[in-house]
Amino acid sequence: MRIRLALLTACLSLAATALPARAAASGTHLEGRLASGAAYVMDVPASWNGTVLLYSHGYTPAGAPNPAQNTPGPAVRDRLLAEGYALIGSSYASTGWAIAEAVPDQLATLDLFTDTFGAPERSLAWGTSYGGFVTTMLAERHADRLDGSLSMCGLVQGGVANWNSTLDPVFALRTLLAPDSGVRLASFTDQAEAVAAAKSLTSKVDAAQRTSEGRARIALAAALHHIPGYNDASQTRPGPTDWAAQQANQYAAVRGLLHLPAFSWRQEAESRAGGNPSWNSGVDYTAMLARSPLYKEVTELYKEAGLSLRTDLSALARAPRVSADPAALRWMRSTSVLSGRLTDPQLNIHTTGDALIPVQSESAYRRAATAAGSAGLLRLAYVDGPGHCTFTAGETLAALRTVEHRLDTGRWDVSPGALNRRAVAEDPAAEPRYVRYRPAAYPRPHDLAHPGDARP
Structure with a gap:
């Protein structure tokens, strides 16, 4: 249903334009381009129930295909259209860090x-992933246009905290595995330099994975980003003390972090910000590790390897730190920081085994909403499963129904039992996975508008 209109772009005026709507007994499908050049797509049932759902899609890497999207997937789309919901969404005018x-x-x-x-x-x-960030930005800054919102596996720690948290693991890896390599971690000249840096550090990580000492140090880096030991559905779920299996799973996620977010995606964001918006000056990695739920794994792997964790943490403390470019940081704060100030109800859902946007991001937003006086409008719910945005159709629809229930009744009902009953009603074939869960605190100083903000 989503057809790119690249061949028509040159024919479109600066005003929003549309293809002739396809009208049928089942409703209307409309595509076109906005004045910005962004594509849009709308599906409106013949018996529209009066509710419109504005969907924000996830991160699209620079240069990748960028179609408009109006739902997370076809199963959810078909169910909602059959029930009379209007579904709309855009592609955003550019790819990358396009907030x-x-x-x-x-x-x-x-x-x-x-x-x-x-x-x-x-x-x-x-919205999902980066789209959960866009959704929350809409909810905070344009509440007059909305009645409620649902952020799914959202980047709700905001842009400054996101780029800070992706700096930490690569800083640890370079310091402990490649201290004399000169691998650049930020302030890239261009995409080629970022890709070369990623390849260089990845080669060091691959070599380290073949030794017990290297595996312990990779686990330490993973802990600084709160990468869980079960983060992909293709993995076997390790036992609670199976440190080797947990570390092997983290290694795969660390390689993924190096491949795109920590270098290639960072460079694209830096090109928009006009420099590096991240820092780790003043960060206490010893204290950060001590607060991590992965602390026990790291200490056990260091013990097995015969390494001194204290020595490695001292090396991190002594290593030259990265400083933010003030102008770039100002840009990121002005465009990409959430305040926690909500006017309408918002539900956030997150998988517990998310390595790309760790579930601890929800702790950051809960803290911000509490400080802003919006805690009563925000609710968080968690799905016990690996991966990023790996919700079933039933779990997704259950969350949406929960927001509607809050608007209809004025009361939240976000217990795992209630969410699982809704999920079963939507998708009887899938086992629902909502659980009681409270993530650890966000792993490092972040930049949300609440007392106690850290500053570089």
């Missing part, structure tokens, strides 16, 4: 929907 384009493009999509189909009775924003 400055994503928010206005999503608002423009909502405006166009209203102009075309009439004002909705209820407007809900929802």
Whole structure:
């Protein structure tokens, strides 16, 4: 249903344009481009129930195909359309760290929907991954346009905290595995330099994985990013004290972090910010590790390897630190930091085994919302499963129904039992996995608008 309109781009004016709508007994499917150049897609059932769902999609790497999306997947889309929901969303005008384009493009999509189909009775924003960040930005800064929101596996720690937290593990890996390599961790000249740095550090990590000492140090780096020991559905779930299996699973995730987010994606974000927005000056890695739920694993692997953890932590403390470029940090703070100030209800859901956006990001946003006085409007729920955004259709729909229940009744009902009953009702064939869970504190100083902000 999502057809890219690249061949038509040159024909479109600066105003929002559309292909002729495909009308049928089942409803209307509409595609086109906004004035910004972003593509949009809308599906409106013939018997529209008055609710529009504005979907924000996840991160699209620079240069990758960028179609408009209006749902997380076809099963969810088909179920919602059959029930009368209108589904809309845009591609955002650019790929990469496109928050400055994503928010206005999503608002423009909502405006166009209203102009075309009439004002909705209820407007809900929802999104996955980076789109959960976009959704929360919409909820905080444009609450007048929405009635509620759902952030799924969202990057709700915000941009400054995200890039800070991706710096920590690579700093540890370079310091402990390649101290004389000169591998650059930030302030890249171009994408080629970032890719070369990623390849260089990855080769050191691959070599280290073949020794017990190297595996212990990789586990330490993973702990600084809160990478769980079970983070992919293809992995066998390790036992609670199977440190070797947990570390092997983390190694795979560390390689993924090096491959794209920590270097290639960082360089793209730096190109927008005009420099490096991250720092680790003043960060106490000994204290950070002590607070990590992975502390026991790290200490046991160091013991097995015959290494001194104290010595390695001292090496991290002595190593030259990375400083942020003030102008780049100002840009990231102005465009990409969440405040926690909500006006309407928001539900956040997250898988417990997420290595890309660790579940601890929810702790950061809970803290911000509490400090901003919005705690009563925010609820968090957790799915016991590995991977990033690996919710079943039933779990996704259960979360959406929960937001609607809150709007209908004025009361939250986010117990695992209630969410699992809703998930079973939506998808009887899948075992629901909502559980009681409280993530650890976010692993390092972050930059949300609440008392106790850390500053570089």
